[in-house]
Amino acid sequence: MAEIVPNEELRALVLRMYETWEERDFDTLENMLSSSPSLLVIGSDPGEWNTGAEAVNLLCGQLSAMPPFRIESPGPSAFSSGEVGWAADRPRFCYGPGVDETYRLTATFTIERGHWRIVQCHASLPVP
Numbered sequence: 001m002a003e004i005v006p007n008e009e010l011r012a013l014v015l016r017m018y019e020t021w022e023e024r025d026f027d028t029l030e031n032m033l034s035s036s037p038s039l040l041v042i043g044s045d046p047g048e049w050n051t052g053a054e055a056v057n058l059l060c061g062q063l064s065a066m067p068p069f070r071i072e073s074p075g076p077s078a079f080s081s082g083e084v085g086w087a088a089d090r091p092r093f094c095y096g097p098g099v100d101e102t103y104r105l106t107a108t109f110t111i112e113r114g115h116w117r118i119v120q121c122h123a124s125l126p127v128p
Contacts, residue, residue: 002082010078010085010109013116017107018071018091026060034110034117044124059121069093076105085109085116101125 013032020029033039033056041055042048043062050058076089087107094100108120 004079004081007078007080007085010080010087010116011076013109014076014078014087014089014105014107015073017118018073021063022070024063026063029060029063030056032118033121034112034119036112036119038119040120042120042122042124067095069095080109083111 017029017032019025020032037052039052039055041050041059048058070093072092072094073089076087078087079085086109087105089105090102091105092100092102103123103125105121105123107118107122109116110119111117112119
């Protein structure tokens with residue numbers, strides 16, 4: 001088994017993903033996601049369990065519908081073992097003065113077309 005090591009490239013990729021969300025840069029976001037029909041995106045709602053192109057379309061649609069926001073991250077942790085990597089974070093979405101939500105985020109990555117791509121992403125609000 002390959003050794004598990006911290007992965008700064010994946011950590012930076014998560015932060016870049018946040019930038020694509022803030023900027024609504026869907027072309028770059030799509031390029032960061034796996035093109036596999038096995039891509040999985042999970043949200044807070046019980047019905048938010050989507051795969052493949054449907055997951056990409058839903059994610060981009062949800063981000064388009066959200067009010068402007070910026071993301072503050074305490075700093076994702078990221079690791080890899082061979083051609084598989086994962087990251088976790090607690091990003092805070094800031095919508096305006098005093099209006100924010102802290103999410104829990106996990107992502108799984110694999111090497112696809114010569115670059116790390118997200119094959120699974122779960123972003124949800126914790127239950128109070």
